[in-house]
Amino acid sequence: MTVDLAGIPLSHEVLVASGCAGTGPDLQPYTPLADFGAVVTRSITLAPRPGGPLPRLVESPSGLVNALGLPGPGVEEFALRELPDLCATGATVIVSVWGETPAEYAKVAQRLRQADGVAAVEVNLSHPSGAAPDPAAVVHQVRRNTAAGVPVLAKLGPEALLATARACLGAGADGLSLVNAIPAVPMTTTGPALGAVVGGLSGPAITPIALRAVWQARQAFPDVPIVGSGGILTGPDAARFLAAGATAVAVGTALLHDPSAGRRIMTELADLSATDPGAP
Numbered sequence: 001m002t003v004d005l006a007g008i009p010l011s012h013e014v015l016v017a018s019g020c021a022g023t024g025p026d027l028q029p030y031t032p033l034a035d036f037g038a039v040v041t042r043s044i045t046l047a048p049r050p051g052g053p054l055p056r057l058v059e060s061p062s063g064l065v066n067a068l069g070l071p072g073p074g075v076e077e078f079a080l081r082e083l084p085d086l087c088a089t090g091a092t093v094i095v096s097v098w099g100e101t102p103a104e105y106a107k108v109a110q111r112l113r114q115a116d117g118v119a120a121v122e123v124n125l126s127h128p129s130g131a132a133p134d135p136a137a138v139v140h141q142v143r144r145n146t147a148a149g150v151p152v153l154a155k156l157g158p159e160a161l162l163a164t165a166r167a168c169l170g171a172g173a174d175g176l177s178l179v180n181a182i183p184a185v186p187m188t189t190t191g192p193a194l195g196a197v198v199g200g201l202s203g204p205a206i207t208p209i210a211l212r213a214v215w216q217a218r219q220a221f222p223d224v225p226i227v228g229s230g231g232i233l234t235g236p237d238a239a240r241f242l243a244a245g246a247t248a249v250a251v252g253t254a255l256l257h258d259p260s261a262g263r264r265i266m267t268e269l270a271d272l273s274a275t276d277p278g279a280p
C-alpha cells in the first residue's frame with residue numbers, strides 16, 4: 001500500500017483532504033492520523049482569519065455545501081503550535097496554503113520553510129468563493145519559497161482544468177490535487193442558505209466531476225502525481241479514483257459525517273486488493 005507522491009514516500013494511498021480534519025488531533029481517536037498516507041491541513045493564511053458569516057454549512061442532495069471562510073490562526077501561530085501537535089501524532093503533514101495575492105502565498109511559504117515537519121505544500125488555487133489570483137504566478141512564488149525536496153501540489157477545481165494544470169506544472173508544481181469543492185449557491189425558499197451566499201459543494205454529488213478531472217489530467221500528464229478527491233465514502237470509491245489515474249486519494253466530507261470513515265475506507269480498499277490483486 002505504500003506510494004510515492006512526487007518523491008515523498010507515503011505509507012498509504014488514502015489521505016485526509018484539506019479542511020476536513022479540524023486541527024487534526026480531533027480525528028485521532030477515530031483513525032490514528034499516522035495510519036493515513038498523509039493529513040492535508042486546512043488552508044493556512046498569512047494573517048489570522050475569523051471565518052465567514054453563519055450559517056457556514058448546509059446539506060444538499062448527496063452533498064454538503066460549506067462556506068467556512070478559511071478560518072484559522074495565521075501561519076505564525078500554525079507553525080508554532082498546530083503543526084508541532086500534528087507532527088507529534090506521527091502523521092505525514094501536507095500543509096495547504098491560501099492567499100489573496102501571489103506575494104501573500106509567498107510569505108506563507110517562506111514561514112513554512114523555517115518549520116519542521118512539512119512533507120509537502122498544497123497550493124489552494126480553487127477556493128470556491130474567492131477570485132483566484134493568477135495560478136501560475138502563485139505556484140511560481142510558492143515553489144521558489146519552498147525547499148527543493150518538498151513537493152508543491154496545485155489544488156484545482158474542474159473548470160479550465162487542463163489549461164490551468166499545464167500552467168501550474170510549467171510554473172514548477174510537482175503534482176496536482178483534484179478537485180476542490182465546486183462553487184455552489186444553496187437556496188432556501190426565501191433566499192440564500194449560506195451566510196456567505198457562495199460555498200463549495202463536496203461529497204458524492206461531485207464524484208463523477210472529480211473522476212473526469214483525474215481521468216483527463218492523467219491522460220494529459222501521464223507522469224504527474226495526482227491526488228484525487230470528491231465524495232469518496234467507501235473503499236470501492238477510492239479504488240475508482242485510483243483506476244481513473246490517481247496516485248493517491250483524499251477523503252473529506254465522509255469524515256465530517258463519520259469520523260471513523262478513514263479506517264473503514266482503508267480496510268475496504270485493502271480487502272478489495274486482496275480479493276483482486278490486479279485491482280488498483
Ligand SMILES: Cc1cc2nc3c(=O)[nH]c(=O)nc-3n(C[C@H](O)[C@H](O)[C@H](O)COP(=O)(O)O)c2cc1C
Pocket residue numbers: 017018019020041042043064066068070096124155179180181201202203204206229230231232250251252253254
Ligand atoms: C468543511 C470543508 C472544508 C474544506 N476546507 C478546505 C480548505 O481549507 N482548503 C482546500 O483546499 N480545500 C478544502 N476543502 C475541500 C476538500 O479538501 C476536498 O477537496 C473536497 O471537499 C472534495 O472532497 P470530498 O467530497 O471528499 O469532501 C474543504 C471541504 C470541506 C467539506
